[in-house]
Amino acid sequence: MKRKLIGLAVALTLPISFSYAVITGVTTGGPLSTTSLSWIAAPVLLATDSNPGAALTINPVVRSNNATGGSYFSVKNFGTSTLNSFTISQIVSSTIVSIQMCSGVWTESSGACSGTITTVLTNTGSAVITITLAPGVSIRLRVNASGVGRSTTITAATSRSDVRSQTIVNS
């Protein structure tokens, strides 16, 4: 009891310190939704195919001396950004397998092109195809093989340089 009283007396004689809160002014803006685009292309047999997430292997119909020969496939823009170009590559099992592009429209039953045919790739290698593909849009290409039993594995790749340049937007 005596100790408690002494302790109480000492505590009461100590200086009393006050801690005080600081007033703050706060304001918030937003939420501001921000979304980035994607650049995604893939080779598919049909333009209606979903994104395969893989390369496409084709055993093309031999076209030599046969105007209706060849096999067709598409490279489709599965991203949200318009593509200005893409890179197509192929690895062939044996020469000669070429990939052709039509500036117009292919008639696949006859092999006719309403515009100009351009050979973009011959045998194993890669090439850049410069063409505008909006999201969901595809380009049809033809694979020609000069002999039976040949196959090609086709890859499509897109990089930052295949989409629009950077911009500064004020709004």
Next chain:
Amino acid sequence: MILSALKKKLFVFFVVGAAASVATYAAVAIIDAISYNATPQSFSSGTLKLTQTDNGAGFTTAVSGLVPGDVVNRYATYTNSGTLAGQALTVSAADGASTLLTGDATKGLALTVSSCSVAWTPASGVCGGTTTPLLASTSLLTLKTTPGSLVTGAVSAGAVYYLQFGFTLPAQTETTTNGTLPGGTIQGLTSTITLTLRETQRTATTLNS
């Protein structure tokens, strides 16, 4: 016999003494003097308010379609609308659902803040007065944990800040092959960002007057 008489005398002495002490205590009166101010002293506390107004699209119109290297400038006006001066104006960021846009210090969004002495023209990004950079490019990831300092000193009562917020998606290269996005991609992401500006009260003072 003698002892008994002594006891009686002692008893009487104590009784009389006790009665006298009680009588003395009851007779003490306290005299005090009182003075008070005839006019009550008025005290009032100040207010510290920071208000924000969008200038142009502001923070409620979504930013979509970003590619690396893009810069999107948004504008807002801040007013220290209370009666108190403030100090140490800062900006911090928060996001609803974190993606790399707000979760990567290198690849994610970065913010710059500049002020103009007059209101910005949001459509053109033109400042008709004097431009002052307040915050160098800082990732939103950093601003989520460490507020960025905009004004270190005083923010006077009634002060107005016309601010430009520049959101930059840093330039970077990614290649997508056969429809498969690369790991840790910055593509196709969405973040919702809330920016908070905060000031504290001016330094407390002791006034003699």
